[in-house]
Amino acid sequence: MPMEARPDAMPEGRMAIPAPSRRRLELRADCDRCVALCCVAPAFSASADFAIDKPAGQPCPNLRGDFRCSIHDRLRPRGFAGCAAFDCFGAGQQVTQVTFGGRDWRAHPGLAAPMFAAFAVMRRLHELLWYLNEALALGPADPLRKQLDEAFAATKRMTNSRPDDLVKLDVNAIHERANAVLLRASDQAREHAGRPGPDLRGADLAGKDLRGADLAGASLRGALLIGADLRDADLSFADLTGADLRGADLSGAGLETSLFTSQPQLDSARGDSRTRLPSRLIRPSHWALAG
Numbered sequence: 538m539p540m541e542a543r544p545d546a547m548p549e550g551r552m553a554i555p556a557p558s559r560r561r562l563e564l565r566a567d568c569d570r571c572v573a574l575c576c577v578a579p580a581f582s583a584s585a586d587f588a589i590d591k592p593a594g595q596p597c598p599n600l601r602g603d604f605r606c607s608i609h610d611r612l613r614p615r616g617f618a619g620c621a622a623f624d625c626f627g628a629g630q631q632v633t634q635v636t637f638g639g640r641d642w643r644a645h646p647g648l649a650a651p652m653f654a655a656f657a658v659m660r661r662l663h664e665l666l667w668y669l670n671e672a673l674a675l676g677p678a679d680p681l682r683k684q685l686d687e688a689f690a691a692t693k694r695m696t697n698s699r700p701d702d703l704v705k706l707d708v709n710a711i712h713e714r715a716n717a718v719l720l721r722a723s724d725q726a727r728e729h730a731g732r733p734g735p736d737l738r739g740a741d742l743a744g745k746d747l748r749g750a751d752l753a754g755a756s757l758r759g760a761l762l763i764g765a766d767l768r769d770a771d772l773s774f775a776d777l778t779g780a781d782l783r784g785a786d787l788s789g790a791g792l793e794t795s796l797f798t799s800q801p802q803l804d805s806a807r808g809d810s811r812t813r814l815p816s817r818l819i820r821p822s823h824w825a826l827a828g
């Protein structure tokens with residue numbers, strides 16, 4: 538079983554919040570401190586996830602002047618499920634408040650292009666921070682813990698880069714280097730739990746009937762599970778890093794000890810009140826309709 542995370546040093550008499558729990562809060566979108574970067578910077582392609590085509594750098598027509606979404610409470614019925622499932626892992630507020638000091642692309646149109654370019658890099662860096670933090674939350678022993686700590690600190694330093702330096706970073710190479718450590722963390726956690734399962738990394742399981750499947754301890758990193766039927770499947774200690782769960786049916790599935798499962802993955806899937814989730818994740822509100 539995963540071990541308890543180390544508590545941070547705190548003044549005597551005060552309850553310490555474990556670092557991974559504190560960082561989880563920091564690595565979540567805080568849209569009130571952002572200038573709607575995800576509604577402008579990326580391109581949308583009309584699909585099951587987006588009702589419209591939108592070029593990169595152009596504001597979504599649903600974006601209001603105050604940087605709020607005018608259809609936020611009805612994104613799915615209006616055809617914007619991709620927006621409902623999106624999470625920037627806190628990159629939006631970092632670019633807005635730290636990289637650009639609270640300025641916005643509307644008041645300073647000259648900043649628009651550099652802001653959007655910085656956001657694309659920052660999102661990848663924050664996503665990596667999220668994975669490294671989840672690996673640390675598994676409580677790995679040294680030397681792996683030290684390597685994860687160092688990778689987290691190095692990535693964190695990069696997020697404080699100036700805009701010009703940020704866009705020069707080779708984020709693919711940075712991810713690739715960190716991936717080696719993350720893979721070891723996954724292997725160690727699954728072995729420690731006594732559940733090393735099948736290696737299904739990158740497997741194309743889209744639309745497959747996996748009802749009641751025993752996928753305990755499986756490595757499903759980057760697996761395509763779009764529209765897969767995973768009802769009542771056992772995903773205990775399965776590594777779901779980057780698995781594409783769009784439209785997958787997780788009703789009754791056991792994910793409470795699954796590894797690296799993210800909120801956007803759940804938000805893009807279907808499920809019901811019987812789906813067992815890690816305590817750090819929230820049951821998507823649209824699942825109630827499918828329950």
Ligand code: SF4
Pocket residue numbers: 566567568569571572573574575576623624625626627628629630
């Ligand atoms: S970029 Fe992130 S913080 Fe900004 S509006 Fe989008 S989800 Fe919210």
